Amino acid sequence: MTPTFQECSKSLKQRFHALDTLRGFAALAVVVYHLMPSFRGYLAVDFFLVLSGFVLSHVYLYGEKKVTFSTFLGKRFFRMYPLHLVTLMGVGVLFFIAPESKGHADYGVMTFWQNVGLVQCVGLPPHVLSWNVPSWSISAEFWINVLFIVFISRRTPTWLLLSVSTLIIAIINWQSSHLNVHTQNYWHAVNAGLLRCAASFLLGIVAYRGHMCRPAAAWLGRWTSWGQGVLLLLAAAAIAVPENRLFFMDYAAPFVFAALVYVMAHASGPAACLGKLRYVGLISYSIYLNQILVDKVLCLRFDDLRENQPWIYLGIFIPILLVVSAGTYHLIEVPCNRGLRRVLTKKPA
Numbered sequence: 001m002t003p004t005f006q007e008c009s010k011s012l013k014q015r016f017h018a019l020d021t022l023r024g025f026a027a028l029a030v031v032v033y034h035l036m037p038s039f040r041g042y043l044a045v046d047f048f049l050v051l052s053g054f055v056l057s058h059v060y061l062y063g064e065k066k067v068t069f070s071t072f073l074g075k076r077f078f079r080m081y082p083l084h085l086v087t088l089m090g091v092g093v094l095f096f097i098a099p100e101s102k103g104h105a106d107y108g109v110m111t112f113w114q115n116v117g118l119v120q121c122v123g124l125p126p127h128v129l130s131w132n133v134p135s136w137s138i139s140a141e142f143w144i145n146v147l148f149i150v151f152i153s154r155r156t157p158t159w160l161l162l163s164v165s166t167l168i169i170a171i172i173n174w175q176s177s178h179l180n181v182h183t184q185n186y187w188h189a190v191n192a193g194l195l196r197c198a199a200s201f202l203l204g205i206v207a208y209r210g211h212m213c214r215p216a217a218a219w220l221g222r223w224t225s226w227g228q229g230v231l232l233l234l235a236a237a238a239i240a241v242p243e244n245r246l247f248f249m250d251y252a253a254p255f256v257f258a259a260l261v262y263v264m265a266h267a268s269g270p271a272a273c274l275g276k277l278r279y280v281g282l283i284s285y286s287i288y289l290n291q292i293l294v295d296k297v298l299c300l301r302f303d304d305l306r307e308n309q310p311w312i313y314l315g316i317f318i319p320i321l322l323v324v325s326a327g328t329y330h331l332i333e334v335p336c337n338r339g340l341r342r343v344l345t346k347k348p349a
Contacts, residue, residue, distance in 0.1 A: 016055070017278045018264045023051055024280030027287040029239050030134065031321065034291060035310055042180040043239050043253045045137050046200045048288075050257040052141060053148075053204020054211075054265075061154060061205070062212060072149045076142060078340040080285075081118065083332050084138050087289045088115050091132045094296055103296070106130040118142055120183070123191035127183045132292050136182045140197040148201065158209055161202045168199035169254060179250040203258040211265045231260040286325035286333065294321045 026044040033041020060067050067075075095107055111130035114120040120130055121139035129136060152161075172181055172195060181192035238253040280287075298317055299306055306313040 016058075016265050019051060019054070019261060020278040020281030020284075022260075022264065022281070023048065024277070024282075024284040024287065026051075027284040028280070028318070030288060031291045031318070032314065034134075034295070035306070035314060035317070039242050040180075040239055040249060040253075043250070046179060046196070046254050047235070047239075047257045047260075048137070049141065049144075049197050049200035050204040050207065050254060050261055052145075053201040053206075054208045054261050055204075056145065056148065057205045057208035058212075060149065061152065062208070067149075069149055073146065075340065076145050078336050079333075080138055080142055082336045083286060083289050083328060084118065084132075084135055085116070086328070086332055087132050087293055088112075088135065090293045091296070094293065098296075098300055104129075105133050115139075121191060121193040123185050123189065123194070127185060129183055132289065134288055134292060136193055137197065138289070140182075140191070140193040141201075144194065144197045144201050147198075148205075152205065158206055162206050165199045165202040165206070165254070168195050168202075169251060172196060172199070173251055177250075179253070200254045200257070203254050204261065207258040207262040210262050228260075228263050228266075231256065231263055235260050280322075283322070283325045283329040286328040287321060290321060290325050290328060294324055 026047045029041045029044035033039065033044070060072060092112065106126065106128040107130065108126075111120060111126065111128065114124060115131050115135065118139050121136040122143055169179070171186070172179060172192060175186050176184075176192065179196060181196055184192050186192055186195070234256045235253075238249045238256055241249055295306075295317065298313075298320065302313055302316065305316075
């Protein structure tokens with residue numbers, strides 16, 4: 001018999017420190033992938049999306065207080081947009097100061113305003129990666145979040161969420177043979193990045209429902225730590241394996257990530273150890289959005305090193321990126337969140 005919401009409610013106050021840490025590691029995996037694109041580091045984005053579905057279910061779908069659409073939209077906007085805008089402007093300023101830093105992204109006027117409007121990955125032409133390239137997933141995730149709060153409720157069947165996610169992943173792999181899709185459209189109308197985001201996000205909701213009403217500890221028992229270790233290894237293998245090997249990884253990875261999030265939500269075994277490193281997770285959003293800007297600045301001085309000795313370059317790049325990201329976290333992300341909380345808690349006169 002499925003437990004009631006009241007029977008499961010004590011899990012709603014839980015803090016998922018290990019998942020914060022894994023989010024930070026996933027951000028660093030994307031960074032390494034952009035420097036060395038010979039492996040499946042792009043799948044770390046799908047981990048972000050699974051985790052997003054899990055956390056937003058925890059906070060909004062099964063939160064103790066019902067959240068209005070306007071409040072939800074405001075919270076998501078002020079969580080995602082300020083740093084997105086700052087890094088977009090930073091890339092733009094760098095482009096005009098040092099045009100040689102342009103790279104392979106599109107720097108057109110149209111794509112700039114699409115980025116400003118956070119609609120660069122909703123299916124609009126010219127269907128290219130542009131400006132601060134990683135922000136394509138921020139665009140897709142924001143609009144999937146909007147669809148989430150409008151169309152998904154506690155009554156939405158879990159089997160339906162799982163079926164839709166599986167179908168989407170099958171369609172993406174049928175059309176593209178991999179999950180590394182973003183701005184392209186299928187059938188001239190449906191954006192692949194939005195589909196990809198939706199598939200992993202839905203799996204995150206499924207994982208949270210499992211966590212809330214069927215805790216991993218209830219069936220793993222003393223094997224919880226073993227299960228966490230196995231899934232950590234599987235997730236790491238999915239991201240680290242070269243693209244030209246084990247083609248089924250792109251099919252399996254989102255499901256592995258959902259299972260990993262499910263078992264790592266319990267603070268025992270490897271989860272307890274990972275929780276001590278959660279600061280890297282707290283600054284993960286900054287890591288993700290700062291990576292291109294920091295890379296472009298460093299390449300003005302170390303471009304040859306980046307091309308010829310990428311591991312040495314990575315040893316320089318990562319520490320600088322972490323310092324910059326800690327700065328933007330405390331100077332941009334935290335103040336914006338505090339400001340929003342003050343607005344939301346301000347009582348009318």
